[in-house]
Amino acid sequence: MSAILLVAIPLLVAFLSILVKKYAPYLLIIVGLFNLVMLFLLQDGGVIIGGFDQPLGINLLLNLYSRIALILINALIVVIACLNIKDYGKYGSILLLAMAGLNGLVLTVDLFNFFVFLEISGIAAYLITSSNKKPTNTFHYLALGAVGSSLFLFGVIILYAMYGTLNYGAMIEAIAANNNYAEVVLPFTLMFIGLGVEAKLLPFNSWVKGALGHSNTMSGPMIASVYAAALSFVLGRMIDNLFLFQGTLLTIVTVLLTVGILLGDFMAFSSTKTREILLFSSVAQASIVALLFVNGVVAWAVWLIIANALSKTVMFLVINKATKEVGCDETKSLQGLFTKNILVGLAFTLATLSVMGLPLLVGFMIKLNFLTALAGAGQIWLIVAILIASLVEGIYFVRLLVKLWYKGENEISVKYNLSFKVVFVVIALALLAFGSYTAPMNQIDNSVDAVTEVVNNG
Amino acid sequence: MIQYAAIILFVFGLYGLFTNRNVIKMIVSLNVMEVGLNIFIISIGFTYDGIAPILSSTTANGLLYVDPLPQALVLTAIVIGVGTTALGLAIAKSIHKTYNTFDLDEMGDKE
Amino acid sequence: MASIEYLILILVGASFLAYLFTKLNTYLGSVFTILATMFVFASLAGYGFGMGLDTTVNYLPWFTFNQTYLGFYFVIIIAFVYLMVSFFHPYYLGQYKYKDSYNMLFLLSLAGIIGAFYTDNFLQLFFFFELIIWTTMFLIPQGKSREAAVSYFGFSVAGSVAMLIGIFLIFSSTGQLDITSGLAAISGTNAIIVFILFLIAGFAKLGAFPLHIWLPIAHGNAPHPFSPVLSGALVKLGAFIGILALVRIVPTANLLVDSINLPLGQWLVAILGSISIVFGTLMAIKEDDAKKLLAYSSMSHGGYILVAFSLMNSVAFAGGFYHILAHAIASAAAFMAIAAVARATGTTKMKELGGMIHKMPITYLAYLVAIISMAGIPPMGGFISKWLIFMAVINKGMIFVAIAIFFGSVGSFLYVFRPLAALFLGQEFREYKHVKEAPIMMLIPTFILMGLNVYTGVFPSFILNFINNILGELGYAALNVTSSSIINVFDGQGILNPALISLVFAVGVFIAFIIFILLKKSRSVSLMDTYTAANFVHDEHLLHYSVDFYAPLERLYEKHTNWMTKFYESLAKKVKEIGNLGKYLFMSKNIGTTMLWIITIIILLLWGVAL
Incomplete structure (x- = not known):
C-alpha cells in the first residue's frame, strides 16, 4: 500500500469507466471511499517512484498537510457525486479524472510532475464546466488555463536550467545555498501567475465569472469548493516552501492580493446575480488565503480553506439548485426561497455567517486568529484592508439573506431532495460545532507543511 | 541563440491569443505558444557536440551527453498539448453548433 | 452563587428551548422567554450589586470574566429593558413570519450582552459584540422593512470593524489584549488612532452624528417590541465603547483647549455630541412617524451622553451615567406605549391616530411620564441627569455646547409633546371605535417603568451612590449626595433637592386637579362637527392638527436635512x-x-x- 494508489486507481478506473459508462458514478463513489479509507491507513512519508533515489525521479509526499487536503478533496468529490448521480451521472469518468489530477497535485513534490497533474486536473475542470452548456465560457477557461500552465512550465524549466533539479527539497536547498533571490524572481513570478490563474487570484481569473456564473449543482461546488481548495493548498505549499517572497516580488504580490480582496468584495457588492455574488466572494476569499500563506500564517490558512470549501459547497448547491428550478439567478427572482425551505435556509444562513466570520461559527474563530497572527506580525494595513472588505462582504451577504428569507412579488417553490438536506445539515452542524469547540484547531501549527525536512529524511 | 527563437515563438503565440477573436485561430496560437515552450525546454538540455544519451556497454565514460531529462519532459508536454488542443477543438465545434460562427465577437449578447 | 458562565450557558440553552417551545405554541415559548429573562435578571440583581458573581470559567475555555461596577451598571440596565420587553412577546410574536426564531435570537443576544460587559479581554468583547449584532440583525426584518436590517448591520459592523482595528493596533504595539492594561499601555500616535477608532465604534452604535443614518430606519421599522430594546438597551453598547475611549484613553492630554482646560480630543467629541443633539432635535420635530420621532430623540440623547463623558469631571460623568439609566427607562416606556397603540390600531403614523386616551388611559399615562422624563422636566429621572450635565457644561464655560444642550431641551418639549397630542389626545377617528386597553400582561411592565421613571426623579440617592462606585473605579472623585437625596455639586454652586421639587410639583398637580373638578364639564363634540371657511370638510383626517404642525419652523431647514x-x-x-x-x-x-x-x-x- 502506498500513496501512489490515491492517484493511480482513480486514473485507471477513469479510463475503464468509459467502457461501462452507466456505472461510472458508482465506480467514482467506490474509488472515492476507497481513497478516504486509504488516507486513514497510510503512514506519513515519501514515495519514490521508478526506483530513482532522490532528488532524481518522481516523488510523492504524504504529510499532515497533504493528508488534510486529500481528505477534504476526496470527501467533497464523493458528496458532490452522490448528490448529482441522477442529473450528471455521465460526468462520472471526468470526476474520476479530476480526482486523480487533484490528488496528484497535492501529493507530488516534483515540479514537472506537478505540471502534468495541473494539466490533467485542468482538462477535467474544462470538461466539468462544459456541463454548464456555455461553450464560449468553457473555451475562455481553457485558453486561460492553457496559458497559465504554460507560464508555470516556463518558470519550472527556467528553475531547472538554473539548478538542475526538479525536486522540491533539492531545489529549496539549492536556492538557499545560492542565496541570491533576485535571480529567481522571474521563474517565481511565472509560476505564481500560472497557479494564480487556476487559484482564482485577481487579475488572472476572468474565467471565473463565465465558469461559475452559469454553474450547476455539479460544476458549481466542484470548481468553487473542490478545485479552489486543492489549488489553494498547493499554492500555499509553493508559497510557504519554495517562493518565500522577498523584496519587489513580495511587494507586488502583496499589493495584488490586497487589491484582489478589496475588489473581489466590491465586485460582489455591485452584483445583482446570486451566483455572481458567491463567485466574487470566493475570489476575495482565495486572495485572503494566499495572503495568509505569504505572511506565514499557514495553520489558519489551512482552516480557512476547509471552512470556505464546506460553506461554499452548501451555498452553491442551494443557489444552483434553486436557479435551475426558477430559471433565473437574479436575487430579485429568488426572493422568498427559504420561506418554504426553513431547514435549507438555516443551513445556508449558517454557511453564510461562517464565511462572513460571525461568532458561534467556525469562520469567526479562524478570522480572529489569523487577524491576531497578522497583528502580531505588525501587518496593520493588511488587517485594515481585510476588515474593510469584510464590512462590504457583510453588507451584501445580509442583503442577500434578507431577500432570500422574505417573500417578494412572486412566490417560488423549490424542492430539495433529502440527500441535499442531509449534506446541508451535516456541514452546517460541523461549522457550528467547530465554531464553539476550537480545541482541535490549535493542534496544527505553521510548520505543518515543512517539505524540506521530510523530503530529506524520507 | 535558439532560446531567443523559442521565446519569440512563445510571445508570438501570446500575441495571437491576444489579438484574435476566432476560436480556431486562438487554438492555433495556443499551439504556437506550446511549440515555442517545447523548443525552449529542449534547448535547455542541449550541449554543443553532445551525443545522444544512450547508455550502452560500448560507450566510454567522459563523453558529453545531451541532458536527457528535458527531452523526456518535452514528450510529456507534447502529449498534454495535444490533449488540450483536442479538447479545445471539441469545444470549438460545440461553439459552432450553438452560434453558427467561430468568431467570439459575432456571437452577440446571447452569452 | 450565580456564575457568569452559567448565566451565559443557561441563556444559550434556553434560547434553543425557546425555539422549540415557540414552534409548539407562540404563547408557551414567549412565557418561557419571560421566565428565562426574569431568571437572568434576578440572578444579576441578586448577586451583581455587591460584585458577588462567580467569575470562574469551567466550560468555556477561551473566555475570562471580570466584574466591574461599570460593566454591571450597563448589564443590569440592559437586562432590565430586556425583561420589560419580553412581557410584550406573547402579544406580538403571532404576527411575525419567523416567530420561533424570534425568541431564540432574543435570548441569544442577551447572552451576548452579559458576556460583552463582563469580559476583560478585547477579542472576547469583539466576539460578544458581533454576536449581539447578528442575532439582533435577524430580528429587525421581521418588522416593516427588510432594508432596515441591512442598514443596521452595515453601520454596526462598520463600528465593530473600527473597534477591531483599534484592538489590533493596541495588540501589535503593546502586546496586550486585556482591556484595562491594554488601554493603559497605549501611547503616542497610536493612542490617537485608537481613540478615533473606538469613538467611531461608539458613535456608530450610539447612532450619534455623523453615523446616525441607521437609527431612524432601524428603530422605525423594527418589530414593535424590538424598538424599545434597540433604543433603550442596544445603543448603550456604543456609550460603553465611548466611555472606554473617552475616559480610559486621553491621547491629547497635553494638547489642551486653553480657555476651558479640556483635551482637544474630548473637546471635539463634545462638539460632535452637541451636533447630535441639535440635529436629532430638528429631525424629530419634522418626523411624522411616532417611532422614527423617538428614534431621532434617541440620537439627541446619545449626544447628551457623549457631551457628558467628554467633560472629564465627576459631575458630568455622574450625569452621563444617570442619563444612560434615565433614557433607557424613558425611551423603553415610550416605545412600549407606542407599541401598545400600534398593536391596537396597526399604525404608528401620527396623522392617522388620535383620541387614544379614551381607550388606553394607562398607556397614555405611561407615555406621558416617559416623555416628561425625556424632556428633562421634574419630577422624572431625566431631569436629574440633564441638570447634572447642565451644571458641568456651564461650570466648564463651554458656551456653544451649553446652547446646544438648552436647544435640545427646549426642542424636546416641541417634539415629544406631538405624539402625545396626536396619538392620545384630540378627536378619535371612527375606525378605532373597537380599540381596547392593552392586556394586563402588557400593563405590568408599563406600570413598573412608570414607577421607575418617577422613582429615579424623586429619590436619586441610591443610584447616585452606585454611580459613585463606578466613578471611584474610573479614578474620579465621588459625587456629594446626602441620604435625603440632596445633590451638591461644585462645592455648593449647585444644590438640588429632588424630593422637595417633587413635592412642589405634586402640590401643583393637586391644585390643578381641584380646579378641574370644580370647573364646568366640557362638552364632547364629534370631529366633523365643524365648518371651515363655510366649507364642509369631508375627510376628517385633514382636520388632524398634527398635519404640518411645525410647518413654519420646518421650512427653515427642511432642504438641508x-x-x-x-x-x-x-x-x-x-x-x-x-x-x-x-x-x-x-x-x-x-x-x-x-x-x-x-x-x-x-x-x-x-x-x-x-x-
Missing part, C-alpha cells in the same frame, strides 16, 4: 462603481484583457527588479 443620507448613499454607489470598474477591468469576456494584465505584471516586476 438629508445631506448625510446622501453622503452614505453616494458612498455605497461609489463602492458599487468601483466594483463595476473591477468587473470591467478584470472580468472581461475578452481573453486578451487578462493576457494584458499578466504581461503587465511580468513587465512591472522585471522593471522593479532591474531598478
